[in-house]
Amino acid sequence: MTDVAHIVLWVEQKLPEEAKLSELIENIFSLITEIILNNLSQGKQPITFQTVQQVADAFKEMIYKSIEQSIGTLTDEVKSQVDAEFFKRLSSIYDKYYK
Numbered sequence: 001m002t003d004v005a006h007i008v009l010w011v012e013q014k015l016p017e018e019a020k021l022s023e024l025i026e027n028i029f030s031l032i033t034e035i036i037l038n039n040l041s042q043g044k045q046p047i048t049f050q051t052v053q054q055v056a057d058a059f060k061e062m063i064y065k066s067i068e069q070s071i072g073t074l075t076d077e078v079k080s081q082v083d084a085e086f087f088k089r090l091s092s093i094y095d096k097y098y099k
Contacts, residue, residue, distance in 0.1 A: 004054045007035060007047070011055065021063070021082075028059050029089045036097050049098045053090060060086050 011031045015024065032055060036046045063082055068074045 004051055004058070007032075007051065007055050008058045010035075011059070021067075022085075024063065025082075025085055025089065028056070029093070032056070033093065036093070040097075046097055049094055052093060056086055056090055 011028060014031050015027055032052055036052075039046050060082060064074055064079065067078060067082075
């Protein structure tokens with residue numbers, strides 16, 4: 001599984017209906033890691049880091065929209081917190097699997 005759209009749909013189907021933001025982000029990155037490890041265990045090339053970033057960006061945009069719909073506005077502070085958490089998770093994945 002290496003196609004961004006396919007990965008986004010697969011991850012989306014695995015996510016719980018409702019979750020706290022921190023749990024949602026944890027679930028997203030756990031599922032991305034599951035794909036990486038599954039590909040490696042089958043002797044396949046892992047998905048590229050660029051693909052990981054594109055999948056993460058798609059979910060980050062979904063989270064922004066969800067926050068905006070539920071509270072009416074997406075503040076710079078909230079956006080910065082989400083960005084920081086995604087950056088931390090992406091950095092961890094990069095260090096583990098792509099360095």
